Amino acid sequence: MNQQILLAQRPDGFPKPSDFQLVTSPIPTPAAGEILVRTLYLSLDPYMRGRMNDRKSYAPPVKLGEVMVGGVVGQVAASLHPQFRPGDFIEGYLGWQTHVLSDGQGLRKLDPNLAPISTALGVLGMPGLTAYFGLLAIGQPQAGETVVVSGAAGAVGSLVGQIAKLKGCRVVGVAGTDDKVDYLLKELGFDAAFNYKTTADYSIKLKELCPDGIDVYFDNVGGPITDAVFQRINVRARACVCGQISQYNLARPEPGPRFLGKLIEKRARVEGFLVFQFVERYEEGLRQLAEWSHAGKIRLRETITDGIENAPQAFIGMLQGQNTGKQLVRVAAMT
Amino acid sequence: MNQQILLAQRPDGFPKPSDFQLVTSPIPTPAAGEILVRTLYLSLDPYMRGRMNDRKSYAPPVKLGEVMVGGVVGQVAASLHPQFRPGDFIEGYLGWQTHVLSDGQGLRKLDPNLAPISTALGVLGMPGLTAYFGLLAIGQPQAGETVVVSGAAGAVGSLVGQIAKLKGCRVVGVAGTDDKVDYLLKELGFDAAFNYKTTADYSIKLKELCPDGIDVYFDNVGGPITDAVFQRINVRARACVCGQISQYNLARPEPGPRFLGKLIEKRARVEGFLVFQFVERYEEGLRQLAEWSHAGKIRLRETITDGIENAPQAFIGMLQGQNTGKQLVRVAAMT
Numbered sequence: 314m315n316q317q318i319l320l321a322q323r324p325d326g327f328p329k330p331s332d333f334q335l336v337t338s339p340i341p342t343p344a345a346g347e348i349l350v351r352t353l354y355l356s357l358d359p360y361m362r363g364r365m366n367d368r369k370s371y372a373p374p375v376k377l378g379e380v381m382v383g384g385v386v387g388q389v390a391a392s393l394h395p396q397f398r399p400g401d402f403i404e405g406y407l408g409w410q411t412h413v414l415s416d417g418q419g420l421r422k423l424d425p426n427l428a429p430i431s432t433a434l435g436v437l438g439m440p441g442l443t444a445y446f447g448l449l450a451i452g453q454p455q456a457g458e459t460v461v462v463s464g465a466a467g468a469v470g471s472l473v474g475q476i477a478k479l480k481g482c483r484v485v486g487v488a489g490t491d492d493k494v495d496y497l498l499k500e501l502g503f504d505a506a507f508n509y510k511t512t513a514d515y516s517i518k519l520k521e522l523c524p525d526g527i528d529v530y531f532d533n534v535g536g537p538i539t540d541a542v543f544q545r546i547n548v549r550a551r552a553c554v555c556g557q558i559s560q561y562n563l564a565r566p567e568p569g570p571r572f573l574g575k576l577i578e579k580r581a582r583v584e585g586f587l588v589f590q591f592v593e594r595y596e597e598g599l600r601q602l603a604e605w606s607h608a609g610k611i612r613l614r615e616t617i618t619d620g621i622e623n624a625p626q627a628f629i630g631m632l633q634g635q636n637t638g639k640q641l642v643r644v645a646a647m648t
Numbered sequence: 649m650n651q652q653i654l655l656a657q658r659p660d661g662f663p664k665p666s667d668f669q670l671v672t673s674p675i676p677t678p679a680a681g682e683i684l685v686r687t688l689y690l691s692l693d694p695y696m697r698g699r700m701n702d703r704k705s706y707a708p709p710v711k712l713g714e715v716m717v718g719g720v721v722g723q724v725a726a727s728l729h730p731q732f733r734p735g736d737f738i739e740g741y742l743g744w745q746t747h748v749l750s751d752g753q754g755l756r757k758l759d760p761n762l763a764p765i766s767t768a769l770g771v772l773g774m775p776g777l778t779a780y781f782g783l784l785a786i787g788q789p790q791a792g793e794t795v796v797v798s799g800a801a802g803a804v805g806s807l808v809g810q811i812a813k814l815k816g817c818r819v820v821g822v823a824g825t826d827d828k829v830d831y832l833l834k835e836l837g838f839d840a841a842f843n844y845k846t847t848a849d850y851s852i853k854l855k856e857l858c859p860d861g862i863d864v865y866f867d868n869v870g871g872p873i874t875d876a877v878f879q880r881i882n883v884r885a886r887a888c889v890c891g892q893i894s895q896y897n898l899a900r901p902e903p904g905p906r907f908l909g910k911l912i913e914k915r916a917r918v919e920g921f922l923v924f925q926f927v928e929r930y931e932e933g934l935r936q937l938a939e940w941s942h943a944g945k946i947r948l949r950e951t952i953t954d955g956i957e958n959a960p961q962a963f964i965g966m967l968q969g970q971n972t973g974k975q976l977v978r979v980a981a982m983t
Contacts (some may be wrong), residue, residue: 370913535908557909568903573870574892576920578705583918585911 318409326564333625350387356434381409404433435639444472451553456481464533466493515541614638653744661899668960685722691769716744739768770974779807791816799868801828803974850876949973
């Protein structure tokens with residue numbers, strides 16, 4: 314049987330398991346020009362929280378009763394499509410389900426001999442490209458500059474920090490557990506990091522860890538961490554706004570200190586971005602990320618939850634920061 | 649006698665006349681290499697409010713008991729400097745005083761036959777350059793785009809709107825009186841404008857006046873006007889942050905809605921700037937502004953207050969929005 318996770322109701326603040334519904338149905342059969350994909354890994358990402366709201370953003374919301382959207386790595390189980398054969402590995406935006414039909418559009422074929430297939434959802438996928446283009450094209454870090462990353466132990470954040478190190482920057486991470494801080498310092502080579510949940514005054518901590526101020530800020534989180542960062546930016550600083558996970562689950566918007574006066578004083582730039590705007594440069598990005606990854610210069614830990622039925626709880630856990638690195642759901646084994 | 653306006657005490661919130669002090673002293677005599685300048689016009693500008701605070705920003709504060717800083721147009725009254733002759737007109741950053749010595753550094757000689765000398769403090773001076781580079785270099789408006797300007801009837805704002813019109817944009821101004829709105833619409837050719845003091849819901853008004861959304865925002869004001877603008881920005885919008893006059897006189901900072909999530913959704917950029925960062929391009933800017941000005945394509949109304957003793961009240965009035973266009977103090981007549 315095919316198992317699918319639907320959006321059952323729109324969350325009121327933080328999502329609950331009952332906002333999702335697991336349904337089963339017969340496994341569909343491909344028509345001419347179609348393939349049947351068996352999902353192996355489902356990617357869980359913060360952006361999905363936005364799709365659960367009844368509000369158009371850069372992408373339309375998931376409708377009630379529809380399958381939750383998301384990237385997956387899968388294997389072709391049956392094919393009536395000339396370019397796919399059973400057993401082929403693919404990556405695509407196919408949703409929270411064990412089986413799905415596709416006409417092949419938007420799928421990327423994966424070679425399991427080049428890299429573990431799950432990396433197509435991490436370092437060699439959307440998170441990797443987000444870190445690469447967000448940091449380098451928007452943030453434009455220069456050697457010797459100080460780069461601060463929030464959500465630093467997440468999939469995007471941990472790659473941002475490592476890429477900034479490769480560019481010769483001083484890298485400071487903000488994360489939510491002591492274990493994550495250890496991971497950043499000892500395994501990923503960050504120069505400094507702190508646990509925001511046990512730090513009373515972010516501003517004092519940032520002053521201590523960034524004695525030369527902050528030149529580039531890569532923001533996955535928003536809220537009070539970001540407020541404190543803006544107080545310590547240098548002249549011509551750049552903030553790359555990638556995510557605002559601290560704000561996604563608030564029942565009502567939280568006000569914050571105004572900082573536009575600081576942007577004038579520092580002649581600083583704040584820019585939001587979506588990885589999709591770099592689509593014409595994906596090939597370049599993936600080539601560079603693969604080179605660094607194969608050379609052992611960047612790595613991305615995976616936090617793996619087994620079973621699609623556990624995807625809602627894993628997603629909620631990710632929004633709470635329970636994962637380190639990339640949060641995946643292992644839906645089925647390779648055949 | 650020389651009359652000088654000193655900073656007597658640091659304002660607590662909105663400046664009061666008693667924060668300033670008028671003192672008199674003998675007119676100084678130039679030494680070798682110096683000139684004596686007799687001030688004709690004093691420029692009053694919002695940035696001066698920042699200098700009254702005891703807090704380092706991009707420039708140091710005025711010390712208590714020091715002459716208030718500011719740009720002036722003056723005439724050389726006596727010269728022991730080889731490059732200046734009595735009667736020469738100059739523009740420089742010489743402060744709130746009727747007479748001042750200078751070694752000539754940083755002074756710009758003015759030709760009164762090319763343009764009225766007071767324009768060196770307006771369209772052909774710092775406000776003109778601020779509008780020109782802020783809008784064109786930071787905002788990068790394209791023909792057909794919608795440009796919104798706050799503080800639209802001020803010196804910078806009214807020039808921004810006219811330059812945006814010259815670039816083929818739809819221009820919408822926000823100002824604080826009905827007379828200013830009329831001025832923008834009838835004299836400066838803005839496409840639309842509204843009085844924020846008599847508008848209940850800025851967001852609804854902006855939706856009405858910007859049916860295609862907002863591509864470029866030139867912000868002189870900050871606060872709730874800016875909050876409403878960010879809710880209506882288009883994909884790849886640019887906000888040029890020039891001033892935040894609504895915030896300068898608050899006794900304590902005012903919180904506001906967070907908007908970084910909107911910047912992500914719209915892939916939008918917010919950038920603060922100071923005109924000084926374009927110093928190497930001033931010549932280009934002044935040449936273009938002079939060409940437009942002489943051709944009648946841009947104009948800047950002057951609000952003139954007579955007498956240096958009235959400068960504090962005129963400055964307070966400018967912070968309250970009582971001026972239209974450039975606020976000047978006429979200190980003395982040309983000889």
